[in-house]
Amino acid sequence: MAVTAVAAPSAKIAVQKGLVPASFVLAGALASLVGMSWDIQWHDDVGPDTFFTLPHLLMYSGSAFAGLASLFVVLTTTANTKRGKAVDPIVGGRAVGVLGRTFAAPVGYLISGSGAALFLMYGLWDQVWHSIYGFDAVIDSPPHIGLLLSVSITMVGTVMVFAVARDRRWGVNGLVVAAATLLMFSMVTVLGLRALPDGLVDAITVGSGFLAVAVLFAGAHVLNRRGAALAIGAVVAAVQTVLWFFSPWAAEVYADAMGLPLRDYLEGYPGMPSMIPMSLILVAVVVEVLRAAPPWVPGLVGGAVIAALAPVQNSLVQGSGFPGADKFLVTVVVGAAFGALAGMLGHRFGQMMRHLAPEKENRHA
Known part of the structure; x- marks a missing residue:
């Protein structure tokens, strides 16, 4: 009884050490997702855009939130390492030396923090861009693409942080939400493919399918249990539904508060939620059925x-028309080929993230 009484608080403290900073990073990633959805809707429904709009600030604060949480973990890990104090590897994974071992950074938080630092740099470029050209007419301007990729890196780090704790309940739940967040946000980065010349292949569709399948496979393989893919797909569908109603409402309310009118001809559908494949739940079913x-x-x-x-x-x-038969067939074939590649890469990335966990957990995986 005495041993149990001592071990239980110790185990609880270890769990809280990993859960608290991971929750802060995940909250920052979710804030960036919501801010991006709101910002895209603002571009579509209102138009005038500056660096200091509320959607921008929400997105920036989300990245800053995740970055500060990552920095805190890196600094505390470094301090503990220099004092010769044991570092719990469940907190973000094994610590690696950075800048000639000046810092000891858990690998998950190293990635999420690096993405946040890059976001700050691209945010400064975005401020200069706005100063020179005024408001942005498009979401895929050069500094915006850099911002999107930076946030994506932070979200990859968030997935890694929870992958370390995949054998804990909070790790499983957090990984499902983190993978779903990364999947949804990656649909925006695909907009960079609009720069490609139009042809027989719909690059946006193929790119969306590739990233969706890759992230779904990676998240499901890290958990390596039945229902993992369906859980990620369900979270995507739930958040997509919330953003479907939130983004147009938030854009209209903010426009009214700023005294700005909505465009005369609204598109009539939410921008970012409509980019997310609604067929993802079917793909999740396919992954579950064909696990072997x-x-x-x-x-x-x-x-x-x-x-x-x-x-x-x-x-x-x-309300767009169907593509021609030749473009449709070629896009499906190319989409299938890239989907096969995404399945293999997602499986490989999932294996890599499983090795982030402490040795004890790896032996039971």
């Missing part, structure tokens, strides 16, 4: 499903 198959098989099917149903989603949501 080589990863490229469900990846191929998943990529084909997203590519085939994307025109249906665009038609129902945006």
